[in-house]
Amino acid sequence: MKKNVLIIGAGGVAQVVAHKCAQNNDVLGEIHIASRTVSKCEAILESVRKKGAMKQEGVLAAHALDATKSADVADLIRKTGAEIVINVGTAFVNMHVLDGCIETGAAYIDTAIHEEPDKICETPPWYANYEWKKRDLCAEKGVTAILGAGFDPGVVNAYARFAIDMMDEVKSIDIVDINAGNHGKYFATNFDPEINFREFTGVVYYWEDQQWKETTMFASGHVWDLPVVGPSQAYQSGHDEVHSLATNYPQADVRFWMGFGDHYINVFTVLKNIGLLSEQPVTTAEGLEVVPLKVVKACLPDPASLAPNYTGKTCIGDLVKGVKDGKEIEVFVYNVADHKEAYEEVGSQGISYTAGVPPVAAAMLVASGEWDAKTMKNVEELDPKPFFSILDRIGLPTRKRIGGLHGEDTAWDA
Amino acid sequence: MKKNVLIIGAGGVAQVVAHKCAQNNDVLGEIHIASRTVSKCEAILESVRKKGAMKQEGVLAAHALDATKSADVADLIRKTGAEIVINVGTAFVNMHVLDGCIETGAAYIDTAIHEEPDKICETPPWYANYEWKKRDLCAEKGVTAILGAGFDPGVVNAYARFAIDMMDEVKSIDIVDINAGNHGKYFATNFDPEINFREFTGVVYYWEDQQWKETTMFASGHVWDLPVVGPSQAYQSGHDEVHSLATNYPQADVRFWMGFGDHYINVFTVLKNIGLLSEQPVTTAEGLEVVPLKVVKACLPDPASLAPNYTGKTCIGDLVKGVKDGKEIEVFVYNVADHKEAYEEVGSQGISYTAGVPPVAAAMLVASGEWDAKTMKNVEELDPKPFFSILDRIGLPTRKRIGGLHGEDTAWDA
Structure with a gap:
């Protein structure tokens, strides 16, 4: 204790x-x-x-x-x-x-x-x-x-473990993170912009066929039809949990998908191509050395400031595919959270x-x-x-759907 | 002397x-x-x-x-x-x-x-x-x-004076600046980015009906069909020469139009809306005070560096409308310049x-x-x-078209 x-x-x-x-x-x-x-x-x-x-x-x-x-x-x-x-x-x-x-x-x-x-x-x-x-x-x-x-990482790792425990063999783990909320700002990140953008400016690693593969941000997209938030465009992104799940379940393909709208992608692309998301310092004409990404962060809204006006829901879950009693099985384990309820309870988005x-x-x-x-x-x-x-x-109840995204919906322990 | x-x-x-x-x-x-x-x-x-x-x-x-x-x-x-x-x-x-x-x-x-x-x-x-x-x-x-x-300002002021001298009465001066060149970069400004963006982030002043009027950048667009470069999308912009011409010819409407492609507008809009074009300092999380626009400038290509690979032409001119011998008259006075020829002669774009x-x-x-x-x-x-x-x-020959944009094309002194 x-x-x-x-x-x-x-x-x-x-x-x-x-x-x-x-x-x-x-x-x-x-x-x-x-x-x-x-x-x-x-x-x-x-x-x-x-x-x-x-x-x-x-x-x-x-x-x-x-x-x-x-x-x-x-x-x-x-x-x-x-x-x-x-x-x-x-x-x-x-x-x-x-x-x-x-x-x-x-x-x-x-x-x-x-x-x-x-x-x-x-x-x-x-x-x-x-x-x-x-x-x-x-x-x-x-x-x-x-x-x-x-x-994510965290609950989604437990979702993967939970679904895999239901199977004899796991074949793939797709983690999908959709924020269908609206903060009403021109542009904002939900986390520290510095950490948020750093996730997306480098190589996107994923695990397939028992090896690390690489792609780039926004190169691999898929529309996921999720509970509550509905069909949502998402892109393969680099994310922490892929790196531990691939190590612990090397027999499974492991991918992470993050939802992005066209507006986010456009803003990200402009900032990245100009070099404003770089973590390497530049020197201004006046001789001041400064990391562009830190200036972008200073210009963007503080993520905490989004909370009071944030509406809508998030859906984050794992679609896990495998084999059980010789048959293919799909399980989707997920949570839906609500921005406004979060704000009312703890003052955060x-x-x-x-x-x-x-x-x-x-x-x-x-x-x-x-x-x-x-x-x-x-x-x-x-x-x-x-x-x-x-x-x-x-505050974060877990639900599951046996049979995949459109399978029967129950509480995780039902 | x-x-x-x-x-x-x-x-x-x-x-x-x-x-x-x-x-x-x-x-x-x-x-x-x-x-x-x-x-x-x-x-x-x-x-x-x-x-x-x-x-x-x-x-x-x-x-x-x-x-x-x-x-x-x-x-x-x-x-x-x-x-x-x-x-x-x-x-x-x-x-x-x-x-x-x-x-x-x-x-x-x-x-x-x-x-x-x-x-x-x-x-x-x-x-x-x-x-x-x-x-x-x-x-x-x-x-x-x-x-x-x-x-512009400069030669275009002389173009206006020249056209007005041909008339009994001037009614309007529209200065149009189209750069149909291609520098091959994702994004770059042709002048010091700091000065370039400052032109476009504030109020756009123009002179009509003998008074100052205001609009905002990219709010007022027009396709101008110019010699050599062809039909080109341009937007009313704030520019120095409007301020002297309106004072010297208060009876005329005076407007300035700058050509912009959709890509430029998109990049400009993203940077401006995020606050990265601001001339007012922000403070980073680390406590460094920095003017965002100066960081954008440090990230963008040095305008001088564009010269070696710049191709295509510019067309800048004045469409002046007025009255001569009781009849309406339009004169377009203009120059066409070539990026590659400029580089070959003086090493600049x-x-x-x-x-x-x-x-x-x-x-x-x-x-x-x-x-x-x-x-x-x-x-x-x-x-x-x-x-x-x-x-x-x-190196910058002047041509004119009596009858407007599609009028007879001659040297200015023909």
């Missing part, structure tokens, strides 16, 4: 995590939140208090932290007595936070893969470049580290909500011992059923 | 000016070129020497100059003995260079209106905000200042060529005394015929 949570980061996802931890502080204990800018943490705590989100009286505290310094992370873990760290800071800090956890023995949970600022889309599988190099050390020290426990609720569910499973693995795990390596049970309860 | 020329600026237009001055140094005397970055001046002089452009032996020298300091400008004028200054530096330095000329008595020639970095598209008429405030001082001191003596040749013609007329006005003038206030004679000879 572990308790007391330290949340690292103070963006839109951290806000959801803080609200959800507060709603479950009977299980999780004290709630600490830390970021470079402590005022952003305080604003989140204020929002938690305003909603009266704390299930029972308890500690709710903000801290200033430079999470690129693992010694500082370790110090704060010791000072707060946190036994569970939920890292929802920028992807650039992951390895430093993980090191702080390994040093102190705290459990580590994140929602996205580590990135180095000057590199994009490195050699697959991505996890092998950074996180998995620490797997033996985690096992040796008995440190629990759950990688990629947001929605639906994309932040889907990313922020799952790591809290994971933390609750670490607290209860069910997912306290004492080693490093990707989500598909853990039992999905207790995860789904908590997600059902705290 | 004035002689010895000081060129200020070292971009693509300055290169053309230097070549053309060299080709006419029997009239113009010594040629000096000055810029903040002296190596850029030296590269231009090297290109002049390589082409063997000097008509006769003479001085050809480079100087370092911060043209935002009028005292430094005056010092360099005195040091070089220049009696004519051709200012083709950034539009932000105009008033400082003019002040240096007024202090020393040197003649001043520029090709674009003065701009302040943090303001765009100020109150019309634009010239009244800066340049014309110095008109009385120029007259008092006998200083010649010729404003806007590039192609056609847009720089059309902008850089006219101020040299103006300088030659100041040198000969024909345009040595001893006061401040816009080009339409000067006799166009000697200007056309020189332009015919040095």
Whole structure:
């Protein structure tokens, strides 16, 4: 049994995590939140208090932290007595936070893969470049580290595991992420624009025929007819979970599909072709060195600011194909979330909500011992059923369709 | 008779000016070129020497100059003995260079209106905000200042004057600028992107029914069927010459039309809507203050770099309508230039060529005394015929069509 949570980061996802931890502080204990800018943490705590989100009286505290310094992370873990760290800071800090956890023995949970600022889309599988190099050390020290426990990666990894467990043999996993919401802005990204665009400017890796294959963004499109949101244009994109699922299920083809409208593609294409999405610095005529992508980020709306006017729904799920009792079988496991409901509950838009609720569910499973693995795990390596049970309860219910996208629709445990 | 020329600026237009001055140094005397970055001046002089452009032996020298300091400008004028200054530096330095000329008595020639970095598209008429405030001082001191003596503004002002002189009454002046060239890049501007975009992000002023009217960029389009380049989509744009022509010919409607393809408009619209064309600084997440437009400029190709592969032609002209002997009359006065020919002659693309040749013609007329006005003038206030004679000879021949766009085509003096 572990308790007391330290949340690292103070963006839109951290806000959801803080609200959800507060709603479950009977299980999780004290709630600490830390970021470079402590005022952003305080604003989140204020929002938690305003909603009266704390299930029972308890500690709710903000801290200033430079999470690129693992010694500082370790110090704060010791000072707060946190036994569970939920890292929802920028992807650039992951390895430093993980090191702080390994040093102190705290459990580590994140929602996205580590990135180095000057590199994009490195050699697959991505996890092998950074996180998995620490797997033996985690096992040796008995440190629990759950990688990629947001929605995608995260819940979709559990969806894959759940569907595969129903089969004798898995043949393919197609993860489809459609946001059919409308934020009313000319253009905005739902996550940190820097991280969002970095996903799409490099090589798109996917796994087919037991090998890594490559394509480019928007080169491979497909219209997916999904529950609630209907037929939606999506494109193969690079995404973290492809890299762990392909490693854990090498016999299956693994692809990730992200929904994009023509307008998004047009804006992306213009910015990319001009060089404005580059992570490499340019020098202005006045001699100022600046990374164009960081300027684009500064011009775009803060993803958190989209929440109040965001309407519509998201549908994210896994279409898994395989063989069961000698017959071909298709299972679609999915969730539908609503932007407006998310805002009303936790003051964030639906994309932040889907990313922020799952790591809290994971933390609750670490607290209860069910997912306290004492080693490093990707989500598909853990039992999905207790995860789904908590997600059902705290806002992201899982449904399934046996027979594929248009099969019979039931709750996952029906 | 004035002689010895000081060129200020070292971009693509300055290169053309230097070549053309060299080709006419029997009239113009010594040629000096000055810029903040002296190596850029030296590269231009090297290109002049390589082409063997000097008509006769003479001085050809480079100087370092911060043209935002009028005292430094005056010092360099005195040091070089220049009696004519051709200012083709950034539009932000105009008033400082003019002040240096007024202090020393040197003649001043520029090709674009003065701009302040943090303001765009100020109150019309634009010239009244800066340049014309110095008109009385120029007259008092006998200083010649010729404003806007590039192609547009510049030659097109002379086209208007020439056509109007053929009429008893002028009713409208439509200036049309079509670049039907192809530079082979995804996107590029033909001038400094910063100045280029600033022209299009603010209010579009035009003069109709004896008053200033306003529209926005790309709101008012028209297909103009021009000589050589054929039917071309153009849009009403804000442009310097509208502001002087409307003042000098208030009885005429005055509009400026710039040709744009759908691709240009799409890129412009995306950049503008995101805020990347803003001249106001933004602050990145890392705390760096930066003007987005300057970053866009740093990402786009240097306009001078387009020259080697630029193909196709430009057509720029004035369709002037009026009354002659009680009958309605239309005259189209125009020039066609060729990108490849410009590159072969002076190492620059056609847009720089059309902008850089006219101020040299103006300088030659100041040198000969024909345009040595001893006061401040816009080009339409000067006799166009000697200007056309020189332009015919040095690379930008003038043609006219009596009866409008599809009227009889002749040389201007036929």
